[in-house]
Amino acid sequence: MGGAVRQALGYAVSKEPADYYRLMAVLEAQLDNPMPTALDHGAGENDPRGHLSRPNSAGGGPGGPYLSLRRLAVWLAEPMRRMRLLGVIIDSTRDKSGGELAGAVYSYLHQGDPTTHAFTNRMLQRVRVPVLDMIKQWVFEGELYDPYGEFFVRDAAESLEEEGGSAPLLDLWREGYRIDHAMLPAYISEPLARQILRAGKTINFLRERCQDGEWVQERATEAQASGMVSAANGQMEGLQGLVDGASASVDQRLLDILFQKYSFSQHCEAMKRYLLLGQGDFIQALMDLLRPELDKEAKAISEITLIGLLKSAVHASNAKYEDDDVLERLRVRKDKGIGRDTGWDVFSLQYDMLQPMATIFTPSVMNQYLRVFRLLWKLKHAEHTLAEAWHTLKLLDRVLNTFGPKSGDRARSLLRLGLKLRSKMSHFVTNLQYYVMFEVLEGAWGEFTQHAHSATDLDELIAAHEQYLDAILTRSLLIGDVAKIHMKLEEIFSCVFRLLGVVNRLSTEVETAAQVLKAQKQKVQRRTRKGGWGIGKGDAVPEKDIPEKEYADIKRVADNVGLEYEVLLNQFTKDLPVQALSDLRFLVFRLDVTEFYTEAGAESTQDDEFDG
Incomplete structure (x- = not known):
C-alpha cells in the first residue's frame, strides 16, 4: 500500500x-573475551548492576569485558x-x-x-509530517494534493465520482468539501478539524466564487516563508496557532469582500424594502396599478403586463432613486394557478441573487422570504380591499342623501351594517399588520444587523441570517405547530374579501334605485314644463329604497359574513400561542374586539368613519 x-x-x-x-x-x-575464573580478581560478574566491566588495560585481560x-x-x-x-x-x-x-x-x-x-x-514525529504538510497546503493555499486519499479533508465531487455516481452541481460552501472521519487522526480534535476544513474552504470560496484569486496567490506566496508546524508529545500544539492565524486572515478577507465588494448589507436592506414590503410608497403604487390585473383569473394574467406594471410602480415612487443593480434584481413571479385562483393568489415579487451572495441566499432561504411576502401581501390586499369598501360606502351615503328624508331605510340599515363589519375587520387587519411590520420585522432586523456585523466568519454570517428569518417566520405564525392558526387567518382574509362583494352588491342596488328615481324626476320635470301634471293618474311611484327581496338577500349574506368572521376571530385569538411567544399577548390585547366594539357605538359608526 x-x-x-x-x-x-x-x-x-x-x-x-x-x-x-x-x-x-x-x-x-x-x-572472544574469556570469562574470568574464580581466582581472577576484579571480575565484573560480581558487579551488582550487571554492567560490563571496563578492561584493566587496553588489551583486555582479566577483568575485561565479557x-x-x-x-x-x-x-x-x-x-x-x-x-x-x-x-x-x-x-x-x-x-x-x-x-x-x-x-x-x-x-x-x-x-x-x-x-x-x-x-x-x-x-509519530516522522509519521505525521505528511499530514502536517497537507494541512499547511490546505489552510494557506486551499489546495488538495492527495493522490492516495490520505487527508481527512475530501472533495465531495471527487468522492462521488470515485463511488461511481455522477457529481451534481454542489453548493461549494456547504457541500463542496467534507471531513472524512476515517482519515482524521486522533490527535486532531473535531473542532480543530472543522476549523481546518473552513480555512481551506474559505480560500477556495474566495478564489472560485469571489474572483479574488490574486489575493489568495499573494497570501500563499507569503506563507512559503513560514516554518513547518511545531508539535510535541503528539499533541501538535503549534498546529492550533497556525490554523487560528490562517483562519482569522481568510475569514476577515471573505467578510470584507461580501460586505464591501458584493454589498451584502445593501441587498439585505433591499429585500426588506421590497420583499418584506418596507417601501410603503412603492407598495401602495404597485397595489393600485396591479389591482385591475390581479382581479382576473390566474390563467388570464399576462406576465408581461405584470412586468410593465412593476416598472411603472418603480417610476411612480421613490424606488426610482434605487441603485440600478437592486432594481435589475427585483422581478415579478407568477405561479401556476389552481382552480379558481385569481391573480392575487399567484403573484409575488422575487429578488435574484448571484454568486457569491447565492451561497447565503439559497433557494430555500428565498422560499422563506416568499412565505413572509405572501402573508404581508395578503395583509396589504385586505387593507386595500377595506379601503375600497369604505370609499364605496361613503359614496353610497351621498347617494342615499339624494333620496330625501325618511327614505332608503333598508339601504341605510345595510350601510350601517357594512360600516360596522368593515370597521371590525379594519381593526383586526391594522393591528395584525402593525404587529408583523413593526414588532416582528423591525425587532428581528435589529437583532440581525447586530449579529451580522459581529460575525467572524461566513458560517456565523449565514447563521445570523437564518436566525433572522427563523425569528420572522416563528413570530409571524408561519412555522411550527400553528397550521390551524394559519388556516383560520386565511379564512378571516376570505371574509374580508367577501365583504367587498356585499358592499359592491349593495352599491349596485342603490345605484339602480337612484337611477329609477332620477328617471322619474326627469319625467315629472318634462310634464310640468309642458303644463301638465307631474304624476298622472295610474303612474307608478318608485320606492325610494332598494327592493325588499334584494335587501333580505344582501342582509342574509352580510350577517353570514359577520357571524363567520366573529367565530373565526375568536378561534384565532384563542389559539394564539401566547405562552410560547410573549409578544403575542399585546396583539391579543389589541384584538379584544368584544371590548373594542359595543352595541352603543354601532349607531355612531357611520359618522366616525366619514369624519376620518
Missing part, C-alpha cells in the same frame, strides 16, 4: 534497527522491548493509510512507560 504517510512510517521503521545493529556488533566483539547470560539479558531487554513494540505498530497499521495510520501510531503514545512513550513519540 502506497502513500506519503506509509512511506514516512517506513522511513521511521528503517531508522530503528540501526541502534540494534550497533549493539549486535558490540556483543559479537565481546564474544558476556554472560545475565549481562546479555540486561543488554537485550531494552532493544527487544523496542523491537516488539515496533512489530506491534507495524502489524496494527498494516491495512491503514494516511491519517488513519498516523492515528493508529498515536494510540500507542499514551503509555506509562517513559521508554515506550519516547519511542512512540519519535515514530
